[in-house]
Amino acid sequence: MEKGTGGTSAAPAAPLKLDVSVRVIEPNKNLMGFASVKFNDSFVVENVKILQGQKGLFVGMPSQPDGKGGYRDMAYPVTKEFREQLNAAVLGAYEAKLEQMAERANSGRPSISEQLKAGKEASEQAKAEKPPKAKASRGQDR
DSSP states (O other): OOTTSTTOOSSOOOOOOEEEEEEEEEEETTEEEEEEEEETTTEEEEEEEEEEETTEEEEEOOEEEOSSSSEEESSOOSSHHHHHHHHHHHHHHHHHHHHHHHHHHHTSOOOHHHHHHHHHHHHHHHHHHSOOOOOOOTTSOO
16 A cells, blocks of 8 residues: 555455344334444444335445434445445345245244243143142141
């Protein structure tokens, strides 16, 4: 790198390895979920938003209030090419997560919430069927 270039070089950057994990939420206005993106197994950005717009899904960067009634992105792609790569990775992971959830729902296998509810009901039923233990009094068996 040359001095005075701000750490940039003229060589085109190779595509980064992006590992994306997605958390689907119950939609809240246009917010559909969150993503965590790991870059080249070296750096993680949390709270990447998955949003529904008039033209479809899009990715929103982590942000915080700017003090003027708006929000300021805290991390963001610098180039158009990287923005496209990041959007494709996040939205692809989101679609894959939705498909995985749909397959699980259609597999006949109970969902996690259904399994928890069934376990709670079984536990309550077992408690109801079990006779109360008699208290042992001290000194009777001695």
